[in-house]
Amino acid sequence: MFSLTTTELLEYIKEDIPYFDLTTSLQNCKNKKARIEIFTREDVVVSCSEESVKIAEHFNCQVDFFIPSGDKANQNEVILSYEGEYNMVHQAYRLTQILLEYSCKIATYAFNMNRRIKAINPYCELLTTRKTFPFSKKFCIKAAMSGGAMPHRLGLSETILFFNAHRIVYKTNEAFYLYLQELKNHVVEKKIVVESEDIQDSKALMHHGVDVLQLDKLSLESIDKIVEYKNKHFPAVKILVAGGININNVESFVEKKIDGVVTSAVYQAGMANLGSRLTLIE
Secondary structure, three states: OOOOOHHHHHHHHHHHOOOOOHHHHOOOOOOOEEEEEEEEOOOEEOOOHHHHHHHHHHOOOEEEEEOOOOOEEOOOOEEEEEEEEHHHHHHHHHHHHHHHHHHHHHHHHHHHHHHHHHHHOOOOEEEEOOOOOOOOHHHHHHHHHHOOOEEOOOOOOOOEEEOHHHHOOOOOHHHHHHHHHHHHHHOOOOOEEEEEOOHHHHHHHHHOOOOEEEEEOOOHHHHHHHHHHHHHHOOOOEEEEEOOOOOOOHHHHHOOOOOEEEEOHHHHOOOOOEEEEEEEEO
16 A cells, blocks of 8 residues: 655645644643544544654654554544644644544445445456545545555546547547557557447447446446347456446446446545544643
8 A cells, every 4th residue: 555755745734734833832831742542433444544643743743553544443443642742732633633534434435335346246346536636636546445446547647548528539430449449459558448328339349349348327227238248249348337326326236247336436425433532641
């Protein structure tokens, strides 16, 4: 698992504390020490605890416990605890708690959705889109991966994926199909993924060498027919489904024996219900 860099974390810190903490600076609490415990009020999958440790250490706090990313934390369990100078603990604790609230929720949603998928088809993958929060891609990807998801696309530079908006430059579908055949000889190490919205187009794409079909907002009946045709004639082709799929409806799609579910729902999960206890150290 990767980590956010020190530079990225410093930018996050600077947004919240551009100069100093005005409130604690007015309390005149020199030489006082405090301890904080961040705990969960619900069962969660932890993510970005390593980054929270780095933030606490940036404020010269001593971290004595944290649960690593990808591990579970049960209700009322402490995820992270650290101590330090009173003013510094105050500056660190909201930064660390908010980071954990968002990331743990994404990770937990991904874990629960992935568990539903794997219960039906252990070979079907949960894939997350690139529709992350602006300016937070790396954070969102780490949180989703902590829950067992894989990135569908990290960006435009790594994968070939044709949408209808790309196909408008070809006068006919047949012209696009012929282009795909030429393209396969050009990008020999890449898989070609094409989004399709109907049965006949999906069949034609398979005949012209598509590697992966991404079925967008198709009915379950249509998906069934495409998968059946694929299994009979083009077993090597992979089938992804996309479009409005979330934890509440994913099972009905996975039952169609597809290869992957593409979703943005993990990024819309909200915040985990975490709490904190701050105490003075005598």
